[in-house]
Every structure is written in C-alpha cells, then in structure tokens.
Amino acid sequence: MARAENSVAEAAGRLLNSFEAPARLLIAISGGSDSTGLLVALATLCATGRYPGITLSACTIDHDLRAGSAEEARWVEALCARHGIAHVTCRWPGEKPTAGLQAAARAKRYDLLTEAAIEIGADAILAAHTSDDQNETVAMRAERSPEGVGLSGMADAVLLNGSVWLLRPFLSVERAVIRAFLVARGESWLDDPSNSNPRFERVRLRQRAAATERVHAGDDRISLSEHAAGFLTRHVRAENGLFTMDRAAVALLADQAAWRGLLLLAATAGGRVHALEAASAERLRAFLASGTLSRLTAGRVVFDRRREGLFLYRECRGIGRLALPAGEAAVWDGRYRITNRSDRTIAVAPVGDTGGADLRGPALRASRAMPRLDFEHGGSVPADGVTIEPLIAPYARFLPRFDLPLANAIAAIVGRTPFSSPPNE
Secondary structure, eight states, rough: HHHOOOOOOHHHHHHTTTSSSEEEEEEEOOHHHHHHHHHHHHHHHHHTSSTTTTTEEEEEEEEETTTTTTHHHHHHHHHHHHHOEEEEEEESSOOOOOOHHHHHHHHHHHHHHHHHHHHTTTSSSEEOOHHHHHHHHHHHHHHHHSSSGGOOOOSSSSETTTEEEEEEEETTTTHHHHHOOOOHHHHHHHHHHHHGGGTTTHHHHHTTTTTOOOOOOHHHHHHHHHHHHHHHHHHHHTTTTTEEEHHHHHHHTSHHHHHHHHHHHHHHTTTTTOOOOOHHHHHHHHHHHHHHOOOEEETTTTEEEEETEEEEEOOOSOOEEEEEEEOOEEEEETEEEEEOOOOSOEEEEOOGGGGGGOOOOOHHHTTTTTEEEEEEEEBOOOOOGGGEEEOOOGGGSSEEGGGGHHHHHHHHTTOOOOOOOOOOO
8 A cells, every 4th residue: 555655646746846836737537546546646745735836626527428427527526625626517518429429528528628727727737647548548559550659658748729738647657556545545436437338449458458568659759759840940941831841851751750740741731630641641652752743632732842842732622611700710721720800700711713823833832722811791801800820730739748849840830839838847
C-alpha cells in the first residue's frame, strides 16, 4: 500500500510543483478509479497547505448515452463536495450519431471540457490517463500501422481547440496502483460498463491482452517535429493560398522529418485534419521521385512540380459555401476561421474564375480557391467588417506537445499567431 500511496502522491506532487501560483486547475472526472484517484490525490496534497494559490475545480461530462449517467454525475458531485472542490456537470444533449460514436463522444467531451475551463478561467485541464491507457493506445496504433509517429503514444500535454492545455500527470502510473491508493484511503469509485463493451476497439484489444508494455518514443517524436519545423522554416513560404517550396528542398524530401513536414503542410493547405493516407502518400512520393514536371492532386491539394520548385495549393473543387450571420464566426473549408463583424449576413464562397486575372501559373490557380466575401443580398464587405484567420487544420482541435515546434513553424508560414506552450513549462 505504501508503494501505491507514494507513486500516486509523487505524480500528483510533481504536477502541483510544476505550476507557479496563482493557478486554477480543472480536473476532468468521470468517477472511474483513475480520475477519482487523481482528484483525491490532488485534493489531499492541497489540503496540507503546501500549495497556496493553487485552486482545484472539477468537471464531469455526462454523455447521456446510457441510463444512470446523471446519477453517476451526482455521485461525483458529492465526492467533490466532500473534498471541498467546486464541481460542474456538462451534458451532451440531443441525438447521438449511429456511426463513429466513440470518436464523436471523445470530441464532444473535449469541447465541453474546453468550454468549462474557459468559463472558470482555468490554466489547464487535468486528465487521468494511465500507463495502461498509454500501452493500449500504442498497441492500437501499431495494429493500424506497424510504423509511424503514432507509436510514441499519447502526449503528456495536448492543446485543445487552440485555447486550453490538457495535462496527463498519471501517464507513468499503473491503474492497479491508483486503485490500491484509493482502497488504502477508504475511497470508492464507479465502474463504467462501456469499459467492457467489445463494441469498442480499445476494449477488444484489452480483452485480447494485446496491450503489453511498450517503449513510448516521445523524445524521438519531439526531435522529429523540431527537424520538420526547421525544414519548413528554411524552405517554404506562403502567400494568398499558395505554398512555395524551393527547388533545393524537393531533393531533401527523402528525409523522414522533411517528408513529415511536407505532409502536415499539405494537410494545412487542404484544410484536412489528417495527413494523406498511406496509398496517396506513396503515390505522391513516387511522383516527386520521378522528377516529372507536372501536377498531381491528392488530399484536396494540387502538387505542382516546376523547375523552380514545388507549389502546393487547394484544388478549386468541392469547396462549400457559407452563410455567416452578423456577429458570428465559423470555419470555412477547414482553412480559415471567418468572423463577421458587420451587421449583415456575409456569403463566403471560393473566388473561382472570377478573380485573379493579373496572376499566372500556380498563383492564379491558388487564388481561385481563396474565399470571396459578399453581403448576402449584394455588395462588397469592407475590410473592417470581417476577420479572416488562417487555420492549421491538423492541429486546430488537438495539438500534442510533441508537435508544437512543427505547428508553430506552419503558423509562422501562414501568418497566424503562434500556439501557446503548456502553462507549467
């Protein structure tokens, strides 16, 4: 029991010691053993008075997916009250998707946690993912792809929606150790029946006992990100939707870091959350290796190879239109966040063939996929009536700390503000 007490308390203590007061921390708690252990450990340490200026709050997400979820949230509320921690429950209302439910629930959970953190002015969100979760994550990714950056597992810090960092202080702690800690303190927890539902991939993997101990190459992932960032910074520039990679850089794309930089740059140019699928990536690799001066389209992006270098731009096809009411903001084509600062509805559509007559070649082609803004019932939108912010789609919702250097290199290229660092660094 002493080992469990020390291991859990040490992990919680390292987290608290990493912050400068004042700091407000929002604990994501479901009532399961992991999150209950995190809350109890942090509350116990803060109660000693050794961490003045650090305030704990807690949030439970009720996905409303099964009977009893509201009652479980009330159980967590009582637990938090017993430890003197302010608690709020955020509910996911309405109809739920019939396909991809687990992914949708995960995305909604993080959206609601982000909103709750912003509401109370939290410096960070704390999640209780354990070494068991880490091993399962690596095993799942290994089954999908035996090689790749995903094998580094979950990051210890992730920026959610570009605004709030989520920290995982228990990634090196085993679930059994957390449960022993709770038992020793006379604390109970809730068991989520979905954790034994074979409908979900993680559960099937756990039941096959495939999640063996693995090496998580986080340091390698950071190094890869740093080298990819340096490659892009040296060789790429962007203007009006056109990304230009100089001729010298194309010869360097056999390097793993340079190749990763290109794939993430392409995802940004195409407004796509994920990089190219393996088959498309290999087709692109063969195209570039051939030295052919031509164009190839993959992942909504045109790769235009010319003597002077490689040009990337969004293909002008399949781009939706957007009606943006006064005072509202929305993402258009995964590439731009547009805020309507006027008092009239704005219609957003691609420029198409109506503009860019003074441009030639890749610049002209890129300009056709740029946003054109008009008032819905006619008239041009003045410059002060709208704000257009470039988005980096692969990192707009989830930015692992591993990839922060790469994300900020792309941010500099597209001309947007850099992403923040974790608040406890």
